[in-house]
Amino acid sequence: MPVTIKDVAKVAGVSPSTVSRVISNHPRISPKTAAKVKRIMIEMGYHPNMVAKSLVSKKSNTLGVILPRPAEELFLNLFFSEFIRGIVTQATRQGYDLLMSSGTTESEEMEAITRFVKGRRVDGVILLSSKKNDPTVKFLREQNFPFILIGRSDEHADVLSVDNDNVQAAYDVTKYLISLGHERIGFVSGPPQLVVSQDRLEGYKKALKESNLPMKSHWIVEGEFLQESGYRAMSMIMNLADRPTALIITDDLVAYGVVRGITELGYQVPDDISLFSFNNISISELTTPPLSSVDIGIYQMGYTASQALLRNIQEDQHDQRRIVIPHRLIIRQSCAKMNSQERS
Incomplete structure (x- = not known):
């Protein structure tokens, strides 16, 4: 028989709800308890059913990344590779996956954003560029959907963002x-x-x-x-x-x-x-x-963007602010x- 959350909880000496919180990387679970439960999960061969979990929690444990250009063009520039590395590092530590999409036109970008949000395919969105009069920012604000902008919004000072001066x-x-x-x-x-x-x-x-x-x-x-x-x-x-x-x-x-x-x-x-x-x-x-x-601290910008967005999602924080990474x-x-x- 497959191992269940209750089986893991019994061996770990905790409640099933605590095991669920560990799987969700809940911030209120102590590092010691989380480490113990994760070790027992590995030893018992337990693998969470993320599809079932998302149906119950209404969370996908996935972050959406909107690439500002087609991927085949974008990754010619090592800037974006290093940036994504920073995002992935922090997201993985928090138990999140990435779903990336790109568009060659503004309308294609909006289609990707709409699929992410309306389909509840992601819990939050990272926008890798900031444009003047950006319709994606306007849409995400109207939907009250968690997102972070790489760059500075020229219209909305309250947008959560990571940037340099x-x-x-x-x-x-x-x-x-x-x-x-x-x-x-x-x-x-x-x-x-x-x-x-x-x-x-x-x-x-x-x-x-x-x-x-x-x-x-x-x-x-x-x-x-x-x-x-x-x-x-x-x-x-x-x-x-x-x-x-x-x-x-x-x-x-x-x-x-x-x-x-x-x-x-x-x-x-x-x-x-x-x-x-x-x-x-x-x-x-x-x-x-x-x-x-x-x-400009490329890796740090990606890491910080992922970290700030996940904090916003997990702790339901809405104190939007601009995070400035120092340059040298x-x-x-x-x-x-x-x-x-x-x-x-």
Whole structure:
């Protein structure tokens, strides 16, 4: 006969309801009791029937993750892989699985969100990007459904979110390049509809204005978070008569395309142009030259997002707030002082 919750409870010397709470990772069960019950479950070969459990508890023990682009495109960028690793680590510790979905259009994203919520397929949702006038945020708020936003909502200050201070981070990078003597600084941005793109561009402009330095529209290029975007940007920027002597790039993957484009045009980094990027993914220090980049704590952001959402779900907390992860400037060899570069 299959082992039941009552069998486990009898051996563990606890009530069946306590075993159920251990299975649900209830926060009020002491670590000692939870460890004991889990050990006995393993020894007795007990496996919870999660489908039956979800019917009773009306919980799926699953988190939904909405990917901002098609998966085959998204996972070309190690940023998202590291982010998902952080989410999975915390979710697994709490006994939760992940259900991921993506869409190529806004309507497809809304369809995925609707399936998650209306079908009760997940207990909460993690949105991996924040957009201006985001309909998914509006929908989840209307449904009073637990969710967390990666980034900053430009409309709702009370939304539970995990983010960096992207205005300050871009400001810090720009001021660092200015301290090296650069006066013509360009910016390779992400998609303009994303709040992170707006914030980083704002920080860049703020630093230039404070230092009374020029900010020219043709020094700013918008694109996707793809290597090809950076590659294409260089054919325009490096052919300008007044081209920048330094570039800030909003994503490391884009920066790899920038380096490739610069090299193919016969220029060198940092002798001809300095580069400073964002995200500090693992291979940034392995590029030639090693890439200066802003460490935004990718894994920590994913881990914290999962942790905060699960606390909201399990403890029914509604004190929505914005969690800010500190950033660090990682200085490597892709930036040089102006006195070691030719002024043109």
